[in-house]
Amino acid sequence: MRYLPHTEEDVAEMLRVIGASSLEELFSTIPEDCRRKGDLSLPGPVTEWELNDLMAVLAKTMAVAPEYKVFLGAGSYHHFIPATVSYLLGRSEFSTSYTPYQPEISQGTLQAIFEYQTFIARLLGMDVANASLYDGASALAEALLMAARVSGFKKVALSSLIHPQYRLVVRTYLEPAGFEIVELPLTSCGRTELTGLKTIEGLAAVAVQSPNFAGCMEDLGSVASLAHDAGALLVASFTEPLAFGLYKSPGALGADICCGEGQSFGIPQSYGGPGLGMFASCKRYLRSMPGRLVGRTEDRDGKSGFVLTLATREQHIRREKATSNICTNSGLCAVTSAMYMASLGGSGLRELARLNYDKSEYLKKELRKAGFAIPFSVPTFNEFVVELPPGSDAVYQRLLDRKLVAGLPLASFYSGMENRYLLCVTETKTKNDMDELVNLLRADCNI
Amino acid sequence: MVEFAGSTGLVLNEPLLFDKGKRGRAGMSIPRRDVDYAPVDEELVGEGPDFPDLGEVEVVRHYTRLSTWNFGVDTGMYPLGSCTMKYNPKSNEKQAALPGFAGAHPLLPEKLSQGALKMMFELERFLGEITGMDAVSLQPAAGAQGELAGMLIFHAYHKSKGRGRSKIIVPDTAHGTNPASAALCGFSPVKVGSSDRGVLSVEGVAAAMDEETAGIMVTNPNTLGFFEENIRGIAEIVHARGGLVYADGANMNAVLGIAHMGDTGIDVLHLNLHKTFSTPHGGGGPGAGPLCVKKHLEPFLPIPRIVDDKGSLRLSGDFPRSIGKLHAFYGNVGIMIRAYSYILSLGPELKKVSQLAVLNANYVKEKLKDVLHLAYDRPCMHECVFSDKLQAPLGISTLDMVKRLIDYGFHPPTIYFPLVVSGALMIEPTETECKEELDLFVEAFRQIVKEAGESQELLHGAPWRTKMRRLDETGAARNPRLTCK
Numbered sequence: 023m024r025y026l027p028h029t030e031e032d033v034a035e036m037l038r039v040i041g042a043s044s045l046e047e048l049f050s051t052i053p054e055d056c057r058r059k060g061d062l063s064l065p066g067p068v069t070e071w072e073l074n075d076l077m078a079v080l081a082k083t084m085a086v087a088p089e090y091k092v093f094l095g096a097g098s099y100h101h102f103i104p105a106t107v108s109y110l111l112g113r114s115e116f117s118t119s120y121t122p123y124q125p126e127i128s129q130g131t132l133q134a135i136f137e138y139q140t141f142i143a144r145l146l147g148m149d150v151a152n153a154s155l156y157d158g159a160s161a162l163a164e165a166l167l168m169a170a171r172v173s174g175f176k177k178v179a180l181s182s183l184i185h186p187q188y189r190l191v192v193r194t195y196l197e198p199a200g201f202e203i204v205e206l207p208l209t210s211c212g213r214t215e216l217t218g219l220k221t222i223e224g225l226a227a228v229a230v231q232s233p234n235f236a237g238c239m240e241d242l243g244s245v246a247s248l249a250h251d252a253g254a255l256l257v258a259s260f261t262e263p264l265a266f267g268l269y270k271s272p273g274a275l276g277a278d279i280c281c282g283e284g285q286s287f288g289i290p291q292s293y294g295g296p297g298l299g300m301f302a303s304c305k306r307y308l309r310s311m312p313g314r315l316v317g318r319t320e321d322r323d324g325k326s327g328f329v330l331t332l333a334t335r336e337q338h339i340r341r342e343k344a345t346s347n348i349c350t351n352s353g354l355c356a357v358t359s360a361m362y363m364a365s366l367g368g369s370g371l372r373e374l375a376r377l378n379y380d381k382s383e384y385l386k387k388e389l390r391k392a393g394f395a396i397p398f399s400v401p402t403f404n405e406f407v408v409e410l411p412p413g414s415d416a417v418y419q420r421l422l423d424r425k426l427v428a429g430l431p432l433a434s435f436y437s438g439m440e441n442r443y444l445l446c447v448t449e450t451k452t453k454n455d456m457d458e459l460v461n462l463l464r465a466d467c468n469i
Numbered sequence: 470m471v472e473f474a475g476s477t478g479l480v481l482n483e484p485l486l487f488d489k490g491k492r493g494r495a496g497m498s499i500p501r502r503d504v505d506y507a508p509v510d511e512e513l514v515g516e517g518p519d520f521p522d523l524g525e526v527e528v529v530r531h532y533t534r535l536s537t538w539n540f541g542v543d544t545g546m547y548p549l550g551s552c553t554m555k556y557n558p559k560s561n562e563k564q565a566a567l568p569g570f571a572g573a574h575p576l577l578p579e580k581l582s583q584g585a586l587k588m589m590f591e592l593e594r595f596l597g598e599i600t601g602m603d604a605v606s607l608q609p610a611a612g613a614q615g616e617l618a619g620m621l622i623f624h625a626y627h628k629s630k631g632r633g634r635s636k637i638i639v640p641d642t643a644h645g646t647n648p649a650s651a652a653l654c655g656f657s658p659v660k661v662g663s664s665d666r667g668v669l670s671v672e673g674v675a676a677a678m679d680e681e682t683a684g685i686m687v688t689n690p691n692t693l694g695f696f697e698e699n700i701r702g703i704a705e706i707v708h709a710r711g712g713l714v715y716a717d718g719a720n721m722n723a724v725l726g727i728a729h730m731g732d733t734g735i736d737v738l739h740l741n742l743h744k745t746f747s748t749p750h751g752g753g754g755p756g757a758g759p760l761c762v763k764k765h766l767e768p769f770l771p772i773p774r775i776v777d778d779k780g781s782l783r784l785s786g787d788f789p790r791s792i793g794k795l796h797a798f799y800g801n802v803g804i805m806i807r808a809y810s811y812i813l814s815l816g817p818e819l820k821k822v823s824q825l826a827v828l829n830a831n832y833v834k835e836k837l838k839d840v841l842h843l844a845y846d847r848p849c850m851h852e853c854v855f856s857d858k859l860q861a862p863l864g865i866s867t868l869d870m871v872k873r874l875i876d877y878g879f880h881p882p883t884i885y886f887p888l889v890v891s892g893a894l895m896i897e898p899t900e901t902e903c904k905e906e907l908d909l910f911v912e913a914f915r916q917i918v919k920e921a922g923e924s925q926e927l928l929h930g931a932p933w934r935t936k937m938r939r940l941d942e943t944g945a946a947r948n949p950r951l952t953c954k
Contacts (some may be wrong), residue, residue: 025747028828048848083583104524106497119753127935291573292565295803317949367523368517368518370496
């Protein structure tokens with residue numbers, strides 16, 4: 023096996039040094055009744071070429087571009103990834119290193135993460151960002167736990183227009199710890215209903231997502247004042263950070279903690295993971311933040327460099343009193359997203375964001391023209407909800423046969439949304455793709 | 470004269486990205502505009518973030534230069550104890566990057582994503598076979614999230630028995646994530662010490678175990694590099710008082726194909742795909758921390774689970790006793806593909822992986838134990854733990870020795886952990902290092918020990934050959950500077 027370099031002579035010589043007569047003898051401390059009786063029953067070993075064939079067969083079953091036109095978003099977005107990003111993150115000095123505990127030989131990762139923290143703080147309009155969490159969902163759960171630490175309360179209000187799977191993850195993290203979760207309903211125009219907030223006491227946080235799961239921009243400024251009046255923190259979640267190239271950042275609108283998924287920035291969709299939990303907050307809450315932080319400092323010669331810092335918040339120092347149990351995070355995905363943001367630049371980010379918006383507005387307009395209803399009136403970014411006529415499920419299936427995935431059916435996520443679909447249009451969809459979608463829908467629905 | 474890899478050479482400086490660039494440069498091709506500008510709501514629109522505009526060459530040089538300041542497994546030996554820094558096969562990277570996987574949307578209809586589901590379904594079974602456990606969830610995104618899932622299962626199990634429990638036993642050799650994960654579920658950790666053999670004793674656990682205690686978290690093999698040989702007796706005690714046994718599988722690289730973890734009395738076990746199953750650590754992630762359980766805890770596993778429906782695989786959330794979801798989708802599938810490829814590439818030869826990992830650790834232990842104090846002088850598994858006891862009287866600490874090791878071209882071992890060994894030096898060579906490399910490492914350490922007796926300054930000032938000298942960590946924490954101004 024090519025990953026195992028030992029020759030028979032090596033093994034013999036090393037056993038001699040150790041004073042053992044066989045490799046088996048090295049395991050004599052494992053009690054007999056804890057041992058495996060026979061060999062592992064596994065397929066293989068396969069050669070590299072056999073593996074290529076096996077994996078190609080599996081990968082080929084997956085419905086991906088360009089063969090399929092996939093108008094799905096809902097927390098995972100198809101964006102172009104430039105060759106430079108894939109190439110640079112393939113530098114194995116980045117990918118094959120560990121968490122940078124030894125700063126003298128980890129300055130590459132440390133500076134890249136420090137720059138990532140700066141990108142995220144600026145993107146979200148916040149003071150500080152951490153070095154990443156697992157994904158947008160666990161980032162939201164961690165944000166709510168942090169809000170509870172800051173406020174001393176164990177009750178949170180959650181918009182029902184937060185990604186439904188994120189809300190499930192929040193329940194998993196919070197309920198065993200004795201939290202009370204209040205869900206805020208949605209309005210008919212596609213935003214979170216906030217009127218109930220005034221009557222809830224002892225709130226640690228109000229959490230909303232913007233753009234929300236229906237693609238609509240929340241009125242974050244109003245949520246912030248209502249939350250702050252109630253003595254709660256505003257936790258602003260997101261699944262599509264590209265929106266902040268067009269719209270105001272959550273920080274500018276009064277969010278206390280911003281957290282979300284960063285997959286859009288140069289990270290392949292990979293059937294849902296790995297993603298990137300982006301997490302940022304205000305300076306005054308810094309010591310309550312979860313996750314690793316990179317800080318600037320000097321070496322013995324006075325040269326500027328970087329180290330992991332404020333580790334006294336973390337599990338390896340504080341153990342059960344840590345601000346989070348996180349250890350391994352999404353470091354390489356954070357560096358990937360920094361490479362992507364660096365490539366795009368401020369001008370590119372605004373241009374790309376606007377293009378996403380304009381394309382989705384084009385599809386919205388064409389669908390309306392064709393006679394389909396767009397039920398929510400609030401401005402959107404690159405996703406929106408469309409309502410098809412009754413019996414739309416069969417239409418959706420027939421489009422799948424034409425290799426076109428016409429968005430996400432919302433029926434299983436919300437009651438009363440039987441014929442509603444969440445459509446997503448990024449820069450990867452052309453005008454022709456959208457025209458084809460509208461034409462097929464129109465023809466199939468007999469409009 | 471031995472030649473070490475550590476050397477000096479031209480190291481290029483590189484400013485912060487935010488000190489570079491000029492408005493109007495572009496580092497990325499922007500897709501063609503084929504639709505008109507649409508009206509926007511001016512109330513909501515912002516300025517966009519203050520990012521620099523950089524050219525493509527600037528970006529490429531920036532990250533290429535940064536990468537040269539890093540040390541990875543591909544650079545050299547990385548004997549970081551309990552982290553299993555083995556070689557990360559390049560073929561696995563290629564499989565994960567296949568467009569069918571990398572480009573797949575997680576909410577595709579199941580009939581259009583059978584390949585990924587099949588890979589995951591089979592990987593669950595492979596891990597079940599390797600550990601001897603009955604059911605597996607791949608969802609946890611890292612070891613610590615696997616631990617959290619395990620603790621959530623403890624919580625749900627006790628709740629289902631109608632009695633919540635408030636405490637959990639955690640050995641003093643445990644990784645910090647263990648108590649931190651337990652605390653998230655409201656369990657307060659009760660510490661138990663290890664014996665003079667560096668393992669837990671049945672009596673020690675029996676004294677700590679009561680009807681208020683949810684169970685125990687045991688890292689096996691433990692962080693001292695020993696198999697917890699009393700595990701079955703410990704499990705009996707814990708089970709007798711209604712508790713459960715959690716095994717932290719961070720060190721599973723020692724026992725693949727050798728131990729049958731399912732027969733050791735444990736109920737739950739997490740694995741780290743980024744340790745044992747060769748997926749890259751990525752400078753701190755992403756990893757994956759699958760959770761394996763015995764049959765009686767299967768109903769509690771995270772949802773959705775992959776079920777075989779007459780030859781067609783689908784995702785099912787229909788498990789009412791499940792602890793729920795931990796990840797927005799199904800976990801780190803890209804990492805699973807790499808681990809799946811690794812397991813297929815080795816097959817039953819995985820046993821050889823552990824044999825050679827243990828051989829390498831014992832070899833290093835034997836070769837250094839006359840110059841470094843061995844915390845427990847007995848055969849080890851995948852790692853061995855020394856201390857600075859012999860060097861401390863000279864004013865030389867573990868930190869000094871490992872910083873000097875950098876000058877010789879090696880990544881330092883894990884230091885000052887486990888906490889039970891003062892000045893710990895925890896060395897895990899892994900199976901992918903060849904004998905010549907181990908000999909060089911041993912020789913480097915022996916020279917450092919010699920230097921410790923001759924020139925303390927050389928060690929106190931180390932490293933000398935790196936881009937940066939020792940950095941002021943205290944100052945960094947006192948006055949946090951976390952972003953560019």
